[in-house]
Amino acid sequence: MTGVAILTGDLTPKRIQLLKEAVTGMVRLAILEDLTAGRIGDARPAGNWQAIEAASRQLGIDVGHMLEIHKPEELDDAFARAVRERAGGLLVLASPLFSSQGQRIASLAANTHLPAIYEHRGFVEAGGLMSYGPDHGDIFRLVALYVDRVLRGAKPGDLPVEQPTKFELAIKTAKALGLTIPPSLLVRADEVIQ
Numbered sequence: 001m002t003g004v005a006i007l008t009g010d011l012t013p014k015r016i017q018l019l020k021e022a023v024t025g026m027v028r029l030a031i032l033e034d035l036t037a038g039r040i041g042d043a044r045p046a047g048n049w050q051a052i053e054a055a056s057r058q059l060g061i062d063v064g065h066m067l068e069i070h071k072p073e074e075l076d077d078a079f080a081r082a083v084r085e086r087a088g089g090l091l092v093l094a095s096p097l098f099s100s101q102g103q104r105i106a107s108l109a110a111n112t113h114l115p116a117i118y119e120h121r122g123f124v125e126a127g128g129l130m131s132y133g134p135d136h137g138d139i140f141r142l143v144a145l146y147v148d149r150v151l152r153g154a155k156p157g158d159l160p161v162e163q164p165t166k167f168e169l170a171i172k173t174a175k176a177l178g179l180t181i182p183p184s185l186l187v188r189a190d191e192v193i194q
Helices: 009-022 046-059 072-084 096-100 102-111 121-125 136-151
Strands: 028-034 062-069 089-092 116-118 130-134 167-172 191-193
Touching: 009 046, 009 089, 009 116, 009 130, 009 167, 028 072, 028 096, 046 062, 062 072, 072 102, 096 102, 102 116, 102 121, 116 121, 121 130, 121 167, 121 191, 130 136
Parallel strands: 028 062, 028 089, 089 116, 116 130, 167 191
Antiparallel strands: 130 167
């Protein structure tokens, strides 16, 4: 096997930490999970869940609020449940379904006044609060280098799995949510969207 790893699950603890920095009083975290993505049978990927629990516990956050969905029609109910359970923030796990529903998810988060963190900047551009993940331009560059090496005769099995080295933190000003993003977080952002 070879290719480019995008570290989606590995970055989840960092996303929780960044959201806690932005929402200092957060004690409950809701987690939006696509049940059709990344599962084997009915099993949640154990490593990712353990990392979420460990990071949350270390930050004093309760993560008992899983918002599990199978299809886009369930998003409204998931956000209503997060509000009923008084979640102080939302972690949106990586999923093709969620990426395709980025505008809607960001809108639901804004309408329910639920500060959320996402996997990539596209969610922030759609109105979401913040994102942290690999720089997609860097990933595409790594993929192009792989293709070039294979076309020049390299055996794919001989090529190591590459990992991104550039990561982006994007933050949208949070006036609508009543949040003041700490300057210490803003200064680390690669992009602040007004």
